[in-house]
Amino acid sequence: MESRRKFLQKMALPALALPFLPSPSWANLQKPFISPYQGPVLRVAIMGLGGYGTRVADAMKDCQKAKLVGVISGTPSKVKDWQSKYGIPAKNCYNYENFDQVKNNPDIDAIYVITPNALHHDQVIRSAKAGKHVICEKPMALNAKEGQEMIDACKQANVKLLVGYRMHFEPKTLEVIRMREAGELGEIKFFQGLVGFRVGDPAQWRLNKDLAGGGSMMDIGIYAINGARYMIGEEPVWVTAQETKTDPTKFKQGVDETIQFQLGFPGGATASCLSTYNMNNLDKFFLNGANGFAEMQPSTNYGPIKGRTHKGELSQPHVTHQTVQMDEMASIILEGKQVVVPVDGEEGLKDLKIIDAIYQAVKTGNKIPLKS
Amino acid sequence: MESRRKFLQKMALPALALPFLPSPSWANLQKPFISPYQGPVLRVAIMGLGGYGTRVADAMKDCQKAKLVGVISGTPSKVKDWQSKYGIPAKNCYNYENFDQVKNNPDIDAIYVITPNALHHDQVIRSAKAGKHVICEKPMALNAKEGQEMIDACKQANVKLLVGYRMHFEPKTLEVIRMREAGELGEIKFFQGLVGFRVGDPAQWRLNKDLAGGGSMMDIGIYAINGARYMIGEEPVWVTAQETKTDPTKFKQGVDETIQFQLGFPGGATASCLSTYNMNNLDKFFLNGANGFAEMQPSTNYGPIKGRTHKGELSQPHVTHQTVQMDEMASIILEGKQVVVPVDGEEGLKDLKIIDAIYQAVKTGNKIPLKS
Numbered sequence: 001m002e003s004r005r006k007f008l009q010k011m012a013l014p015a016l017a018l019p020f021l022p023s024p025s026w027a028n029l030q031k032p033f034i035s036p037y038q039g040p041v042l043r044v045a046i047m048g049l050g051g052y053g054t055r056v057a058d059a060m061k062d063c064q065k066a067k068l069v070g071v072i073s074g075t076p077s078k079v080k081d082w083q084s085k086y087g088i089p090a091k092n093c094y095n096y097e098n099f100d101q102v103k104n105n106p107d108i109d110a111i112y113v114i115t116p117n118a119l120h121h122d123q124v125i126r127s128a129k130a131g132k133h134v135i136c137e138k139p140m141a142l143n144a145k146e147g148q149e150m151i152d153a154c155k156q157a158n159v160k161l162l163v164g165y166r167m168h169f170e171p172k173t174l175e176v177i178r179m180r181e182a183g184e185l186g187e188i189k190f191f192q193g194l195v196g197f198r199v200g201d202p203a204q205w206r207l208n209k210d211l212a213g214g215g216s217m218m219d220i221g222i223y224a225i226n227g228a229r230y231m232i233g234e235e236p237v238w239v240t241a242q243e244t245k246t247d248p249t250k251f252k253q254g255v256d257e258t259i260q261f262q263l264g265f266p267g268g269a270t271a272s273c274l275s276t277y278n279m280n281n282l283d284k285f286f287l288n289g290a291n292g293f294a295e296m297q298p299s300t301n302y303g304p305i306k307g308r309t310h311k312g313e314l315s316q317p318h319v320t321h322q323t324v325q326m327d328e329m330a331s332i333i334l335e336g337k338q339v340v341v342p343v344d345g346e347e348g349l350k351d352l353k354i355i356d357a358i359y360q361a362v363k364t365g366n367k368i369p370l371k372s
Numbered sequence: 373m374e375s376r377r378k379f380l381q382k383m384a385l386p387a388l389a390l391p392f393l394p395s396p397s398w399a400n401l402q403k404p405f406i407s408p409y410q411g412p413v414l415r416v417a418i419m420g421l422g423g424y425g426t427r428v429a430d431a432m433k434d435c436q437k438a439k440l441v442g443v444i445s446g447t448p449s450k451v452k453d454w455q456s457k458y459g460i461p462a463k464n465c466y467n468y469e470n471f472d473q474v475k476n477n478p479d480i481d482a483i484y485v486i487t488p489n490a491l492h493h494d495q496v497i498r499s500a501k502a503g504k505h506v507i508c509e510k511p512m513a514l515n516a517k518e519g520q521e522m523i524d525a526c527k528q529a530n531v532k533l534l535v536g537y538r539m540h541f542e543p544k545t546l547e548v549i550r551m552r553e554a555g556e557l558g559e560i561k562f563f564q565g566l567v568g569f570r571v572g573d574p575a576q577w578r579l580n581k582d583l584a585g586g587g588s589m590m591d592i593g594i595y596a597i598n599g600a601r602y603m604i605g606e607e608p609v610w611v612t613a614q615e616t617k618t619d620p621t622k623f624k625q626g627v628d629e630t631i632q633f634q635l636g637f638p639g640g641a642t643a644s645c646l647s648t649y650n651m652n653n654l655d656k657f658f659l660n661g662a663n664g665f666a667e668m669q670p671s672t673n674y675g676p677i678k679g680r681t682h683k684g685e686l687s688q689p690h691v692t693h694q695t696v697q698m699d700e701m702a703s704i705i706l707e708g709k710q711v712v713v714p715v716d717g718e719e720g721l722k723d724l725k726i727i728d729a730i731y732q733a734v735k736t737g738n739k740i741p742l743k744s
Contacts, residue, residue, distance in 0.1 A: 190654075192566070220655070242739065260644050270614070272644050272646060278561065279660055280662065290570075364738070365739050366737060367614065
């Protein structure tokens with residue numbers, strides 16, 4: 001891929017003229033010929049080479065503005081695999097002891113932190129101190145206090161901090177948001193977000209409080225929280241929540257199996273959400289307005305997202321979420337691009353404040369007021 | 373209809389032989405010829421001649437085992453209209469002052485109370501004291517204390533008390549219940565019931581606390597409560613609830629506009645429900661099990677109910693709910709028929725206990741334990 005990309009970039013202008021030439025075999029290749037990108041490219045190192053890291057790396061092969069150039073991992077065999085799979089030079093490979101030295105590496109612009117939640121705080125701050133922009137998987141931290149510290153550290157280091165909210169770039173999601181903002185749904189009354197899956201291997205980090213910081217709420221649950229906010233388009237003013245645990249062996253103290261939570265919004269809308277590690281592939285959004293509605297199912301998985309509104313089926317094309325996300329994030333970081341739904345640290349912090357309040361509501365049984 | 377029914381009943385046996393005769397014009401008429409009913413008939417007086425009373429009366433035209441024979445109303449002009457529309461003799465017409473005298477009327481077996489909620493308690497007890505079986509619209513009363521008194525009064529009078537749970541006889545609903553009971557959905561995890569509509573005329577009895585006893589929860593909300601119970605097939609052990617009011621002028625003190633509530637069940641399932649008077653035609657059920665699911669929308673309106681499960685579309689035929697309900701209730705009262713989902717006073721009381729707890733949860737903000 002590496003050498004072909006460079007080749008294509010060099011060939012870009014002549015390639016544009018191809019329609020007037022006989023078609024050679026390589027003329028059928030793909031997009032770069034038709035729309036060659038000549039602008040700046042965000043050179044990214046991925047920290048954490050697990051399943052989702054691999055998904056992002058694969059998706060980045062199709063990016064125009066972002067490029068995977070480095071890795072940070074504690075597992076040398078994984079580094080070796082990635083080097084050969086993604087063409088990563090040895091000088092761009094780090095481990096968790098030495099990655100602060102990335103500050104001396106001019107060939108890496110940003111670090112994408114894709115590690116267990118509990119590690120984000122320190123890793124993001126170290127990345128910022130190394131002078132690199134940071135993209136952090138969601139939830140960005142274990143609580144709002146950590147999130148604020150990460151924002152502050154990035155500000156102080158004069159680097160950008162983004163959070164991996166891939167749904168903020170998903171075409172059907174953006175169409176529903178456009179419809180709401182255009183008033184096509186009328187006054188927004190209700191949002192429902194049901195998200196969850198049945199968690200497998202009981203030994204995985206997701207079920208380890210020390211690494212995950214919680215249970216389903218710290219993982220899949222954030223899709224419902226974040227979804228409620230971008231679908232309703234307001235910041236909630238209160239939250240109530242109830243926990244249900246049917247398997248205390250698998251879901252230990254501090255690791256939530258199922259939490260229902262409800263949000264109240266200043267305009268009078270309410271949200272009813274469920275986050276679970278104990279139901280099969282639950283992934284439903286429903287937004288109800290005075291004059292229309294939107295239903296999405298699946299609503300937040302890797303797609304294709306499916307949905308309909310009172311006007312009919314949503315027909316926006318599926319795109320690989322992580323490809324678009326990384327191209328868009330490159331534009332945000334490199335060109336200061338403004339996007340419809342923010343993906344910055346402040347956005348991540350808003351979700352963390354709600355997560356804090358949800359756990360407080362579960363613990364106390366009280367309705368917790370929220371300040372935006 | 374009256375005289376035709378009698379004619380058909382008399383003609384029933386000869387009519388059975390019709391296929392062997394040339395077809396006279398009236399041979400094409402309908403069901404009674406093919407399946408003439410010769411058994412006992414429940415003779416019903418309807419109390420309260422409003423919109424829903426009219427719907428029941430019209431549906432009863434197609435009943436085999438139940439027959440509309442009388443009315444109780446405070447509006448003489450309505451009584452007159454009904455007499456001519458449904459062929460009701462003057463001797464079977466009562467008002468709210470004199471209807472206790474129905475005890476001297478051997479031609480009325482049962483009274484169907486279809487009046488504002490706050491009136492049910494006294495009217496059911498008076499009907500019972502008049503020695504008549506009672507069918508009462510839901511919610512059967514304003515609270516569990518009233519409901520218990522109604523049950524006791526009917527027991528003491530040795531009459532049956534049923535509650536108008538028409539969905540308990542709806543074919544697609546019964547198919548989902550059958551699937552659940554057969555284990556086809558696996559362990560039940562979650563039920564969601566979203567019910568509501570935008571209430572119109574602010575002067576109607578539904579928005580008058582003295583007549584309705586509350587707001588949406590005392591009207592449409594009971595469909596979600598009852599649905600959670602028959603869909604999950606257990607009695608809940610706790611409830612939490614949150615009220616949202618955006619229009620305190622239309623929805624006065626004690627009249628709820630929107631309430632979300634959550635139920636916990638002994639098997640570990642949870643339910644998330646919404647009852648509202650301020651959203652358009654919200655009527656969605658979702659039952660989620662470990663091995664399958666059922667979705668219904670509309671789920672409780674007059675139908676046709678639509679739904680699908682993990683096995684595909686539900687294809688059971690639509691039947692007019694109130695026709696089936698009244699035929700089935702006649703069988704319960706006259707023949708002691710056992711039904712899959714009960715419709716007796718005890719069933720109504722279970723919902724009232726949950727309504728009491730929901731209002732308590734709204735008021736206190738606490739999780740309210742429920743005893744079944």
